[in-house]
Amino acid sequence: MRPYVESCxxxxxxxxxxxxxxxxxxxxxxxxxxTKTRDVLNTPIESIxxxxxxxxxxxLEELEMALIGADIGPATTAHIVEKIRDQASRQQLTEVGQxxxxxxxELLAILQGENSRPVVMQQKPHVIIIVGVNGVGxxxxxxxLANKFKNDGxxxxxxxxxxxxxxxxxxxxxxxxxxxxxxIRQKHGTDPSxxxxxALQSARAAQSDVVIVDTAGRLHTKHNLMSELEKMKxxxxxxxxxxPHEVLLIIDAVTGQNGVQQAREFTKAAAVTxxxxxxxxxxxxxxxxxxxxxxxxxxxxxxxxxxxxxxLIPFNAEEFVDSLFD
Amino acid sequence: xxxxxxxxxxxxxxxxxxxxxxxxxxxxFAMREIRLALLEADVNFKVVKDFIDRVRAKCLGxxxxxxxxxxxxxxxxxxxxLIATLGDAEARxxxxxxxxxxxxxxxxxxxxxxxxxxxxxxxxxxxxHRPLLLSVDVYRPAAREQLSVIAHDVDxxxxxxxGMDQPLALAKAALRExxxxxYDVLLIDTAGRLHIDDELMQELSTLKQQLKPSEILFVADAMTxxxxxxxxxxxxxxxGISxxxxxxxxxxxxxxxALSIRAVTxxxxxxxxxxxxxxxLELxxxxxxxxxxxxxxxxLSLIEKAQETFDLKQAxxxxxxxxxxxxxxxxxxxxxxxMRKLGPLDKILGMLPQIGAMKDLQKANIDEKQLIHTEAIxxxxxxxxxxxxxxxxxxxxxxxxxxxxxxxxxxxxxxKQYAQMRKMxxxxxxxxxxxxxxxxxxxxxxxx
Ligand SMILES: Nc1nc2c(ncn2[C@@H]2O[C@H](COP(=O)(O)OP(=O)(O)OP(=O)(O)O)[C@@H](O)[C@H]2O)c(=O)[nH]1
Ligand SMILES: [Mg+2]
Numbered sequence: 153m154r155p156y157v158e159s160c161x162x163x164x165x166x167x168x169x170x171x172x173x174x175x176x177x178x179x180x181x182x183x184x185x186x187t188k189t190r191d192v193l194n195t196p197i198e199s200i201x202x203x204x205x206x207x208x209x210x211x212l213e214e215l216e217m218a219l220i221g222a223d224i225g226p227a228t229t230a231h232i233v234e235k236i237r238d239q240a241s242r243q244q245l246t247e248v249g250q251x252x253x254x255x256x257x258e259l260l261a262i263l264q265g266e267n268s269r270p271v272v273m274q275q276k277p278h279v280i281i282i283v284g285v286n287g288v289g290x291x292x293x294x295x296x297l298a299n300k301f302k303n304d305g306x307x308x309x310x311x312x313x314x315x316x317x318x319x320x321x322x323x324x325x326x327x328x329x330x331x332x333x334x335x336i337r338q339k340h341g342t343d344p345s346x347x348x349x350x351a352l353q354s355a356r357a358a359q360s361d362v363v364i365v366d367t368a369g370r371l372h373t374k375h376n377l378m379s380e381l382e383k384m385k386x387x388x389x390x391x392x393x394x395x396p397h398e399v400l401l402i403i404d405a406v407t408g409q410n411g412v413q414q415a416r417e418f419t420k421a422a423a424v425t426x427x428x429x430x431x432x433x434x435x436x437x438x439x440x441x442x443x444x445x446x447x448x449x450x451x452x453x454x455x456x457x458x459x460x461x462x463x464l465i466p467f468n469a470e471e472f473v474d475s476l477f478d
Numbered sequence: 479x480x481x482x483x484x485x486x487x488x489x490x491x492x493x494x495x496x497x498x499x500x501x502x503x504x505x506x507f508a509m510r511e512i513r514l515a516l517l518e519a520d521v522n523f524k525v526v527k528d529f530i531d532r533v534r535a536k537c538l539g540x541x542x543x544x545x546x547x548x549x550x551x552x553x554x555x556x557x558x559x560l561i562a563t564l565g566d567a568e569a570r571x572x573x574x575x576x577x578x579x580x581x582x583x584x585x586x587x588x589x590x591x592x593x594x595x596x597x598x599x600x601x602x603x604x605x606x607h608r609p610l611l612l613s614v615d616v617y618r619p620a621a622r623e624q625l626s627v628i629a630h631d632v633d634x635x636x637x638x639x640x641g642m643d644q645p646l647a648l649a650k651a652a653l654r655e656x657x658x659x660x661y662d663v664l665l666i667d668t669a670g671r672l673h674i675d676d677e678l679m680q681e682l683s684t685l686k687q688q689l690k691p692s693e694i695l696f697v698a699d700a701m702t703x704x705x706x707x708x709x710x711x712x713x714x715x716x717x718g719i720s721x722x723x724x725x726x727x728x729x730x731x732x733x734x735x736a737l738s739i740r741a742v743t744x745x746x747x748x749x750x751x752x753x754x755x756x757x758x759l760e761l762x763x764x765x766x767x768x769x770x771x772x773x774x775x776x777x778l779s780l781i782e783k784a785q786e787t788f789d790l791k792q793a794x795x796x797x798x799x800x801x802x803x804x805x806x807x808x809x810x811x812x813x814x815x816x817m818r819k820l821g822p823l824d825k826i827l828g829m830l831p832q833i834g835a836m837k838d839l840q841k842a843n844i845d846e847k848q849l850i851h852t853e854a855i856x857x858x859x860x861x862x863x864x865x866x867x868x869x870x871x872x873x874x875x876x877x878x879x880x881x882x883x884x885x886x887x888x889x890x891x892x893x894k895q896y897a898q899m900r901k902m903x904x905x906x907x908x909x910x911x912x913x914x915x916x917x918x919x920x921x922x923x924x925x926x
Contacts (some may be wrong), residue, residue, distance in 0.1 A: 217523050223703040226517040286726060286754070287588025287699070317754075318592075318627035319620040326619035371729040404588060408520030408703025410731040431587065434672045436705035459587070459617070 211248060212237065215255070222439035222476045225409045228446055232258045252477070259473045262446045268466040269426070269451040271398060277309070277355040277363045279388055279395035282428075283381060283418055284402035286369030289430035289456055291320065293402055294364050295327030296456070296464035302331055306361035311351035312337040313344040313384060314368040324366050330461050344368070344380060345387040352391035365396070372417030381422045398425045400453065405431045405438035415444040429467070430456035437476050500548050505537045508552045519771050521734035522707040525741040533559050557768055563737055564764035569721060569746035574692040577662040578610070578653065582689070584682060584717065585697035586709055587670030590725035590751055592621065594697050595667040596628035597751065597759035598723075602663060603634065610661040611636040612652040614645035614685070615669035625667050632756045635661070645669075645681055649689055666691075673712035682717055694719045695748065698739055700727045706735035707742045714743040725751035728758065736767055805900050808864040811856040814849060854882040855892050867893060 212233060219229040236254040245251055280297070282290045294310055301308045310328050312335055314320035321337050328335035336351035348365055355363045367384065370377040388395040401424040403411050418424050429438045432455045441452055452467040509530050516526045536555045573579040581598070583591050595611060602609045611629045613636075615621035622639075629636035637652035649666060656664045668685070671678040686694065696710060696719040713719055722743070724736055727750045736747055747762040799805050856864065858881030863870050870878070875889045882889075 220517055220523050221704050223705070226514055285701070285729070287590060289588060317624070318631070319624035322623050323618075323620035371726065373728070373730050404699075404701075406586065406699070406702050406705045406709070408701060408731070408734070409518060410520070410701040410729065411703075413730060431672075434586070434705065435674060435708045436703070440703065 211251075215251075219255075219439070219476075222437035223408055223411075224439035224476075225412070225443045228262075228443040231446070232262075256473055256477075259442060259476070260469055262442055263452070263469045263473070264445070264449075268453040268468075271426075271453075273361070273397070275392060275394050275397060277352065277360045277392060277395075278397050279352065279363050279365070279392055280398040280400060281365045281367065281381075281384065281388065281396040281422070282400050282402060283367050283422055283424070284369060285371055285414055288369065288402040288404040288407075289428075290314075290369065290402050291323050291327060291366055292459065293400075293428050293430060293454070293456055293464065294324065294366050295331055296461055297364055297454075298328065298333045299331035299461045300464060301362050302333055307358070308333040308362045308364065309351060309355050309358070309360050310335050311347055311363055311365040313347045313351075314366050315340055315342045315344055315347060316368040320366070320368065327461075345384050348384050348387050349391060352388060352395070356392065372414050372421075378417065378421040381418075385422060399423055400426050400428050401450070402428050402430055403438070403441060403444070405429055405434060405436040407438075407440050409440065409443070411440035412443050412447060415448050415450060419448055419450070424450055426451050426453040428452075428454045428456060428464075432475075433457045433463070438472075439476055442476075500537050500551060502538060504548060505534060505552070508537075508549075509534050512552075512556055516734060516737075516771070519732035519734035520701075520703045520706075520738075521771075522704050522738040522741070525707065525738050528741070529559060529563070529737075560737070560768045560771060561764050564740055564767055565746050566764060568761050568763060569748050571748060572692050572720065573607075573663070578656040578664045579662065579693070580653065580689045580691040581609075581663060581665045582668065582682070582685060582691040582694045582717075583666060583697060583723075584668050584694060584713060584719070585670060586672065586699075587618075589670065589697045589699045590723075591670060591697045592624050592628060592667050593754065594695075594723050594725060594749070594751055594759070595625065595665055596632050596634070596756050598695075598749070599629065599634040599665055600632040600756045601749075601759055602665070603632070607663050608661045609634060609663035609665045610652060610656045610659075611665050611667070612639065612648060613667045614648050615667060616643045616645060616648075617669045621667075621669065628756070646684060646688060649685055653689060664689075673709045673716075679712075679716050686717055693721060695721050695723050696739075696743075696745070697723045697725060698735055700724050700733040700735060700750075701729065701731040702735040702738075704738075706738040710739040711742045714745065719743060719745050721745055721748040723747070723749045723751065724762070728752040733767065733770055737771070806865045807856055807859060807867055807896060808861070810896050810900075811853060811864075814852060814856075851882070851884050851888060852892055852895075855879075855884055855889055858882040867896065 216229055216233050219232065220226055224232075232255060235258055236251060239245075239254055240251055243250075245254070282294055284290050291314070298308045298310050308331070310324060310331075310333055312321045312324045314324070315338065321340060325335050325337065336347065336354055338347050338350065344367065351363055351365065354360075365384070365388075367381065368377075370381075372378065385396060385399070399418075399422050401415060401418050403414065407414070415424065415427070427441060427444065427450050429441055429452055432438055438455075444450060445452070452469075452472075454464050455467055455472070457463045457465060512533065513526055513530050516529065517523060521529070533552070533555050536559070537552060571581075583595050583598075585591050592613070592615075599609050599611055611625060611634050613622040613625040615625075626636055626638070637648075637655055639648045639651060642648050642651065645668070649664075652666075653664055655661075666685075666689075668682065669678070671682075673679065685691075694717050696713050698706060698710065702709075710719075710722075722736075722739055722745055724733065724739075724747050727733060739745075740747065747764075747767075750760050750762050752758045752760055799809060855878060858878045859870070863874060863878075870893065872886075875886050879886045879889050
């Protein structure tokens with residue numbers, strides 16, 4: 153797996169040991185969390201495969217249910233099952249394990265087998281706008297990202313462009329302090345684009361490497377709020393050529409099929425370049441990102457695995473797909 | 479894109495030409511479509527399975543009602559079963575007999591607890607309560623500040639608890655303050671937490687044991703997917719929640735989580751959140767949720783109810799009249815009388831989708847008293863006037879108003895409504911007689 157900043161061109165950096173360690177430990181941590189659940193409703197997909205060796209119609213059905221249970225959605229699931237049904241009969245597969253491998257490959261193909269796609273930071277400041285519906289974890293993710301970049305030796309500013317939600321600015325301020333980065337803020341109720349303008353001006357003056365912009369949570373169905381995002385983008389591009397260089401859409405792992413709609417609309421309004429999947433430390437699998445990848449081909453960059461500042465790890469497609477089967 | 483369930487079923491049954499009733503085959507077919515629709519709406523797959531099993535049993539085990547087409551029968555079973563799952567009445571908040579009542583608001587991170595607390599406070603104050611607000615979210619940065627700002631916005635009092643950072647100590651101090659200062663409710667916002675976080679779940683159990691809340695409200699995001707059953711089940715098992723608040727319903731999520739949560743906890747949804755502003759809170763109406771899940775206004779239920787009430791011969795006569803555009807004020811009066819047999823008018827109108835001509839009709843805000851006036855007005859007309867409303871000029875309107883003890887204005891209004899009614903009835907004519915879903919009704923269905 154290639155960590156996000158490894159291919160960063162403007163600065164050399166030392167490999168983040170903590171993140172590397174965390175990565176390998178993460179899915180075991182996740183597994184432990186899941187087994188902790190006393191929930192009777194949980195039917196691990198593995199059990200299907202251990203009890204039945206031969207594939208039959210009901211195996212496929214149960215398999216289908218397991219994929220749907222991971223929020224991959226009925227449409228994408230049907231697509232996958234259809235594909236592997238063909239392959240399985242063509243290759244005359246009889247072992248359930250072989251079928252499972254086919255599914256795994258199919259999922260990886262949809263995710264393009266990609267881990268977090270390296271982003272080349274060519275411009276200073278590299279501007280990242282964080283968007284998403286309410287409560288998905290935007291501000292927290294910004295705290296984690298700022299911390300990560302800082303640890304990578306980059307100079308970072310965060311921009312408090314959520315001027316709408318009560319105490320949103322104060323919340324980001326605390327994250328700024330935790331990460332040890334400067335926050336650019338104005339009064340509650342200020343036009344968010346004006347705060348973006350300010351932040352970019354000050355980042356240019358200070359020759360900062362990265363600016364991360366926090367935006368207010370908004371439902372993708374609110375047209376006026378979506379055009380507010382467009383405006384922020386326009387202002388950014390006027391201040392810094394090529395900005396925003398990244399627009400990261402935050403998707404909460406508990407999200408169902410509405411996540412696809414979110415991705416569609418945010419992409420339309422704000423040209424999303426990547427996804428951060430948060431709250432994977434719960435029992436939700438976050439499978440909706442598979443449906444999103446299939447339709448919109450947006451790479452998943454990071455996953456959030458807790459509320460602490462280092463609970464953010466680069467996305468790894470294989471580990472993610474395996475966790476869907478847990 | 480998601481196909482409207484009803485449309486799907488219509489299509490499904492059209493392909494089964496010649497089959498006028500439910501058979502094992504066409505029921506299977508229909509169940510597959512319904513299953514898909516519910517899964518698309520994010521209802522948990524196990525909940526869907528149980529649900530389908532129950533509907534299937536109903537479909538195969540019931541006498542065929544000849545007035546309904548197979549599709550309508552299936553849909554009516556689906557609707558009944560959905561309402562049976564979601565509950566058929568609005569659930570109210572429970573207050574303790576010895577105030578202050580303690581309300582504990584709990585849920586996953588980011589589900590909308592703090593915003594909901596502000597909305598509930600406002601709602602309570604509007605309904606004669608005096609709530610004291612408290613945040614025991616000592617973890618998330620600026621969480622307590624957020625509730626302070628919100629409390630200030632809705633003019634509610636908040637217990638500041640300065641210098642305190644223990645949830646239980648905060649809650650006890652606030653409870654003391656509430657009793658001393660005559661607040662009848664202590665409304666507590668708790669930190670968002672994962673249902674598998676043993677330590678934090680334990681914290682909530684302790685709060686529950688010590689405070690004996692009259693309500694523990696579980697706040698859930700309407701966009702939640704399959705995991706809804708796990709979090710809701712775990713919160714319920716550990717705390718015994720007493721109600722659910724479903725938030726962010728102002729988006730376009732179908733809200734299948736409502737069904738999942740209800741199925742695993744058995745607890746009613748008490749409120750829904752429909753926006754970020756403090757007044758964006760509504761009581762939960764199961765029938766509206768059902769319409770949302772099915773992706774349409776509940777036109778069919780109206781049609782079916784009508785079918786139960788109207789007799790078929792009369793309906794055919796009516797359709798004839800509508801087709802020939804002969805629907806007179808006399809027929810209107812008959813219809814009104816029939817309609818009143820269906821139930822309260824606002825309920826009937828509530829079943830219609832809020833689109834097109836129907837929307838104007840709902841805005842007209844017709845109440846029961848007005849119905850009585852309406853009948854009186856029509857009674858005061860001459861038979862000729864009733865058969866041909868065109869001749870009712872100013873002079874006649876005055877006479878009619880006098881005769882019925884109403885005003886000319888009311889007479890005018892009625893004539894306008896009659897014209898609207900004519901339009902609406904015309905579009906429904908097909909189904910009233912033929913027991914089919916009329917094709918022209920499709921334009922009343924929400925666009926996808
Ligand atoms: N368990 C867990 N909680 C998270 C994660 N990321 C964020 N949270 C929590 O989710 C809640 C909402 O996070 P915020 O960062 O405030 O979300 P937001 O998108 O900025 O919210 P708004 O600005 O109100 O739309 C907080 O309680 C966070 O601590 C994660 O990866 N795991
Ligand atoms: Mg935020």
